[in-house]
Structures are given as C-alpha cells and as structure tokens.
Amino acid sequence: MATSVIDNTYLNTKVFYETDLDSGPFNNVTNGPATVHSITVLNGGNANIQYLKLYDTDEEITAGTTEEDYKFRISASFDATITFGSAGLTLLKGLTVRLVQGEATSSTDDPQANIITEITYT
C-alpha cells in the first residue's frame, strides 16, 4: 500500500493516488470540503467485481457499518473511470473512500489483487 497526494498551492487540481485501495477506509483524503472531478479504478487485472464506496464526511467511518453516500460497481476485469460533469461532485465535509468485494454494507472483504485508484479534486 502506497499513497501519493499532490496537494500544493501551485496547482488548483489535487490528486490522490493509492496503489492498493481496499476495505480499510481512507478517511477524509481531501482534507475537508472538495469538488471531486474524476475517479479511476484499475481493476482490469482482477477477475472479480469490486464496489467503490464513497462517504461525504470528515469523521472516521466504520467499515462494514456506515452506509455509503455513493457506491459504484466496478466490473470484473475492467478499468473504470467515473466523472462528475462540468460542475464536479461537491462534498461538503470531505471524501472517505474504500473498495470491497461485496455490495452489502457489511462487506469488509478486500479486493483479491492490489487495485490502483486515482482521484482528482479541487
């Protein structure tokens, strides 16, 4: 697991890059309110469906208990890009993100392979 963040005063756009997104939540990766523009999940090398779960919160969530604000099925053996239109996706508190095998709220099963995920935001 390796996390990279581009977040400085020289660029408007910020990037969150994680080489192994899994069930363990990354809490408030945007460090507060943000507009998310795109999310890319590289699941092409993994033959199983994943579920990307997003939460608009700056507080710690409980994986397997907290109901998600956004959930996207990531098809097996597919890379996926999700974009949020010209206005982006407004988050009032902050972005918390996790990736699991199951659609159920209770799922805490990590993906079978390391899944790279990129998130751009402002």
Place this chain on the structure above:
Amino acid sequence: MADSLVSLSNPRGNLVFRETAATSTLEQNIFNKVGAAIYAVKIDATQNTSEDVYLAIYENTSATASGLTVGTNHPITVVKCRAGKTVEVTMPCGIQSSSNSSYFHAAVKTSAGTAGNTSPSGTVAITILGE
C-alpha cells in the same frame, strides 16, 4: 409521474430511461432487457429542497423485481444528490450486469446506502443512460 424509454442512434448508451418523479417505489427493468450496462446517471432534485436523496440501482433476475425490497436488498450503485441540487455521473467503462440473466431496477429514497425506503418529499427526476 411520467416515465419513458428512448432509443438513440449512438452505439454506446443508446437507451435513456427517464422518470420525472422518482420515488422509493421500484422502477422495474429500466432498460427493458437483460444483461444491460449503465453509462451515465443524472439526478435533478432542484424541486426537492427539504432533504438529500439517493438513487439506488438494483440488480436481480426478475423483470418485475420479484423478491426485491427497497431498504432491505443491497443496491449495486448508489448516488447521492443534495437537496435542491443536481448531480451528473458518467461512467464510460460502464456498470455491467453481473450476468446475462439479470435486470436493472431503480428507486430514489432519502437514506444512504441500503437502508430506508422513504420517498422524497418533493419531485426528483432521474435520467439513466445505458444499453
């Protein structure tokens, strides 16, 4: 309440499902086919200013969503729209059906994730692009 299903000439995403007043009652078999894919979602809650709403998309093997209960079964996709706002999500790689024998169904409710089956207090329109 009025819904419609339009065929477009575009080879990707040639089906557009629209419901001008979506509620927690399931919109069954939104693309009128098995094995569909979803490429974009739009929620217009500008006429629903009292509470945030959540579009929940479900999948099961019944065209009439038999055995599927909003608030109990887990959606495969959830998209939040804040009160009085709109949101657009595009997914060019698509959300694919898990099998060629399953149908997509949709509902709009006021609770995040799986829980809840309360309809919005105002009018919420949804547009779902797929094929």
